[in-house]
Amino acid sequence: MESSAGHRASIPIGAAGLDAQKPLWRRRWSRDKYLYLMLVPVAIYFILFKYAPLFGEVMAFKNYRLSEGIWGSPWVGLEQFRKLFTSPDFVQILRNTLLLNLYNLLFAFPVPIVLALMLNELRSEVYKRVLQNLLYIPHFMSWIVLGSIVIAVLSPSTGIVNAVLKFFGVEPIYFMASTFWWPISFVGSSIWRDAGFGTILYLAAMASVNPQLYEAAAIDGASRWRQIWHVTLPGIRSTIAILLVLQMGHMMDVGFEQVYTLQNSAVGSVSEVISTYVYKRGIVGLQYSYTTALGLFQSVVSLILVVAVNRFIRAMGERGLW
Amino acid sequence: MMQASGWFRWLNTFLLGCFACAALFPFINILAVSFSSSRAINAGEVSLWPIEFNLDAYRNLIADGQLLVAMRNSLVITLVGTAFNMLFTVLAAYPLSKRRLQGRNVMLMGILFTMLFGGGLIPNFLLISSLGLVNSYWGLWLPALISAYNMFVMKSFFEGLPEELEESAAIDGAKDWMILWRIILPISMPVIAALTLFYAVGWWNNYFNVLIYIKSTDKLSLTVKLYQMLQNVSSELLRTTNGEGALQTTITPEGIRAASIVIAVLPILCVYPFLQKHFVKGVLMGSVKG
Numbered sequence: 001m002e003s004s005a006g007h008r009a010s011i012p013i014g015a016a017g018l019d020a021q022k023p024l025w026r027r028r029w030s031r032d033k034y035l036y037l038m039l040v041p042v043a044i045y046f047i048l049f050k051y052a053p054l055f056g057e058v059m060a061f062k063n064y065r066l067s068e069g070i071w072g073s074p075w076v077g078l079e080q081f082r083k084l085f086t087s088p089d090f091v092q093i094l095r096n097t098l099l100l101n102l103y104n105l106l107f108a109f110p111v112p113i114v115l116a117l118m119l120n121e122l123r124s125e126v127y128k129r130v131l132q133n134l135l136y137i138p139h140f141m142s143w144i145v146l147g148s149i150v151i152a153v154l155s156p157s158t159g160i161v162n163a164v165l166k167f168f169g170v171e172p173i174y175f176m177a178s179t180f181w182w183p184i185s186f187v188g189s190s191i192w193r194d195a196g197f198g199t200i201l202y203l204a205a206m207a208s209v210n211p212q213l214y215e216a217a218a219i220d221g222a223s224r225w226r227q228i229w230h231v232t233l234p235g236i237r238s239t240i241a242i243l244l245v246l247q248m249g250h251m252m253d254v255g256f257e258q259v260y261t262l263q264n265s266a267v268g269s270v271s272e273v274i275s276t277y278v279y280k281r282g283i284v285g286l287q288y289s290y291t292t293a294l295g296l297f298q299s300v301v302s303l304i305l306v307v308a309v310n311r312f313i314r315a316m317g318e319r320g321l322w
Numbered sequence: 323m324m325q326a327s328g329w330f331r332w333l334n335t336f337l338l339g340c341f342a343c344a345a346l347f348p349f350i351n352i353l354a355v356s357f358s359s360s361r362a363i364n365a366g367e368v369s370l371w372p373i374e375f376n377l378d379a380y381r382n383l384i385a386d387g388q389l390l391v392a393m394r395n396s397l398v399i400t401l402v403g404t405a406f407n408m409l410f411t412v413l414a415a416y417p418l419s420k421r422r423l424q425g426r427n428v429m430l431m432g433i434l435f436t437m438l439f440g441g442g443l444i445p446n447f448l449l450i451s452s453l454g455l456v457n458s459y460w461g462l463w464l465p466a467l468i469s470a471y472n473m474f475v476m477k478s479f480f481e482g483l484p485e486e487l488e489e490s491a492a493i494d495g496a497k498d499w500m501i502l503w504r505i506i507l508p509i510s511m512p513v514i515a516a517l518t519l520f521y522a523v524g525w526w527n528n529y530f531n532v533l534i535y536i537k538s539t540d541k542l543s544l545t546v547k548l549y550q551m552l553q554n555v556s557s558e559l560l561r562t563t564n565g566e567g568a569l570q571t572t573i574t575p576e577g578i579r580a581a582s583i584v585i586a587v588l589p590i591l592c593v594y595p596f597l598q599k600h601f602v603k604g605v606l607m608g609s610v611k612g
Contacts, residue, residue: 028424034498035417039429042414042468049449049465050436056445070448115341121334133598134342137349140590140601142527144545148552148583149348152355158576160351163366196345200605224330257529261549275443282444283534295442303439322434 060293066286073289080293089277090294097273100259101251103183108190109247112198113240117228119199120206132203135196143193147261150189151176177266186262186271201243202236209235238318246321249309252302274298349587356380356581360574379581389585391540392547399532399543400525403463407521408514410467411476416502418473419480437470450535461535462528469524472517475608479513480506516604519597526590548586552579 022030029036060080062073084090115135122128138146153159154175162172175181213231222230256275263271274294282291310321347370354372355363362373383389414433418426441449446465455461483506491501507514529545536542542550 025424032417032420032423032498035420035423038413038417038499042410043429045410045464045467046433046436049446049467050440053441053445053449054439056441056448059445059448115338118334118338121331122338123331127335131338131342133595135345136598136601137591137594138345140523140527140594141587142529142545144527144529144549144552145583145586148548148579149352152576152579152583153348153351155576158355158363158366160366160369163369166366192345192348197605200602201609204606204609278443279534283447288444288448292442292444295444299439299442306438 057292057296059289060296062289064289064292076289080289081297083290084293084297089272092269093272093274093277096270097254098251099270100183100186100254100273101247103187104190105244105247107187108195109244111191111195113202113236115195116199116202116206116236117232119203120232121224121228132196132199135199137196138193139197141193143255143257143261146189146193147258150185150192150262154185176262176264179267179270182262182267182270186258189258189262201239205236205239206232238316241316242313242318245309245312249306250302251305252298352580352583355576356584358577360577363574363576379577380585382578383581383585388539389544389547389551389582392542392544393585393589395541396526396544399459399462399528400522402459403466403525404518404522406463406467407469407472408518411469411473411517412502412507414468414473415476415480416498416506419477421481433470433473447534456535457537457541459536459541462531466531469521471608472520475604476510476513476517479510479607483509512600512603513607515600516607519600520604523590544586548582551582 056070059070059073061075061077062070063076063079064070064073068074119128119131122131154161156162156172156174161175165171165173173181175185209231213235214227217227217231252274254273254275256279259271259273259276260279263276278291278295281287282295306321313319313321350370351368354370355368356379357372357375357377358368359374359376362368367373417423418430420426440446450456450461450465453461455464487505487509488501491505496504527545528543529549532543532546533549536546
């Protein structure tokens with residue numbers, strides 16, 4: 001791709017420099033030609049790899065057959081969607097996708113806020129920095145690694161967690177194979193990976209709170225608790241609000257890798273989400289049209305959610321995402 | 323500046339220490355298991371320290387060799403992929419940071435749209451297949467040349483640079499690409515470091531695309547290889563130990579699993595302390611203009 005841009009470069013350079021009384025567009029071109037040339041491979045990339053696949057969405061309205069290709073396969077109108085919406089699988093994966101996101105929103109979202117508030121109260125900068133660095137580590141691990149560690153640690157026979165429970169006389173718990181415990185383990189793994197790293201934005205917002213506010217509050221006799229409540233929290237309120245609505249904009253996606261590494265056949269009824277289902281039915285099961293219809297449904301709902309969220313952020317008086 | 327009552331401070335300090343330990347505990351446990359005997363693992367005796375220390379699991383994995391091949395593959399995928407990413411992200415971000423550029427807004431909107439609405443898994447898969455990129459690393463690199471988000475982060479960094487720097491160079495007759503190379507890039511090291519790391523970690527941890535596009539066993543990345551080994555450890559790796567006889571009795575799937583995880587995690591843990599601060603800067607840069 002790069003070399004093709006280089007070839008194009010040699011054509012217009014000589015032509016642009018000749019005329020003194022050039023029209024506006026030629027003056028602009030001779031001024032900015034290198035900038036445009038830089039953008040040529042960029043434009044090719046976005047058109048080929050980001051826009052071309054959008055045409056592939058027509059498959060959702062066809063019955064794709066490998067031998068006939070995307071364009072040759074017969075049109076079936078909304079048949080794939082009818083099949084999808086009447087399938088019991090659909091209700092289940094949609095419910096799981098929304099529920100797992102909801103659990104994360106309720107239980108994982110507040111954790112970095114609390115952690116950041118606690119870190120902000122530390123006096124020793126060195127201790128604070130060490131703790132932050134330790135808490136960030138899981139964020140840099142792949143879900144394959146984290147997922148397998150979670151499974152190993154929670155194993156009923158050899159895992160350390162059940163060994164501790166056994167010590168206290170509790171029967172081994174099949175965390176990863178129980179439909180009750182699996183979502184809890186899922187949320188726990190989300191917290192483990194992202195809570196520490198999630199403090200970064202909150203800590204930055206706290207650092208920008210005017211110290212005079214704390215002094216004034218202290219002079220008025222406010223305790224630490226009241227200072228946190230009346231000074232720190234209002235200082236990070238807009239950060240919390242934005243991150244909250246942003247996360248709500250992603251209600252339709254659950255990351256493939258996290259679920260795929262943690263799930264197993266015993267908990268399919270609570271763990272199968274849209275992304276894993278599309279992979280299994282589409283890539284593995286070759287039901288291209290059916291899963292494209294599901295993917296299109298997901299993309300459209302996500303787009304509506306994100307646009308709505310952006311409107312909402314702007315209505316709150318914050319700067320929007322675009 | 324703060325007057326905290328003593329117990330509050332100590333409790334806070336103590337609790338945070340506990341949380342940090344809790345976050346690290348699973349890693350340490352896995353490390354301990356990887357060095358422990360199969361008897362101790364099966365008896366559930368291993369917590370933070372190896373019991374009946376031995377290296378059998380590692381010996382087995384290294385003799386097997388697959389994980390090391392996969393690690394080399396991951397290194398290739400990461401280094402080349404990140405280099406492409408940075409080159410093309412700069413090529414996009416620099417021109418688009420120039421407000422005077424005609425057509426800039428159209429292009430920015432076009433790129434923004436790709437962040438909000440994508441073609442979905444199956445159409446992308448068929449595109450890569452029809453380009454003949456399946457089972458080639460190009461099938462990983464090309465579709466991910468530019469992350470739109472990272473491009474926007476870099477663009478707004480460029481926009482924040484003082485214009486006088488460029489103007490004086492432009493008067494001296496320097497071309498745009500020379501200005502970019504000689505003036506802009508050297509003073510943009512913070513954003514370059516942060517984005518390089520974001521891309522590199524993304525490649526190193528990449529799982530899904532390798533799973534879908536790479537078919538040959540000897541081309542698999544560390545993550546996919548690791549997942550396969552974790553699934554099949556009981557059958558595959560333990561069988562190889564059967565030939566060696568003596569090892570057979572001391573090996574357990576949990577030990578092999580733990581050792582594979584440790585090998586996979588090690589490279590990241592080695593570079594993490596030196597690079598950590600760039601990540602934090604990068605996150606903050608991204609948040610200034612989302």
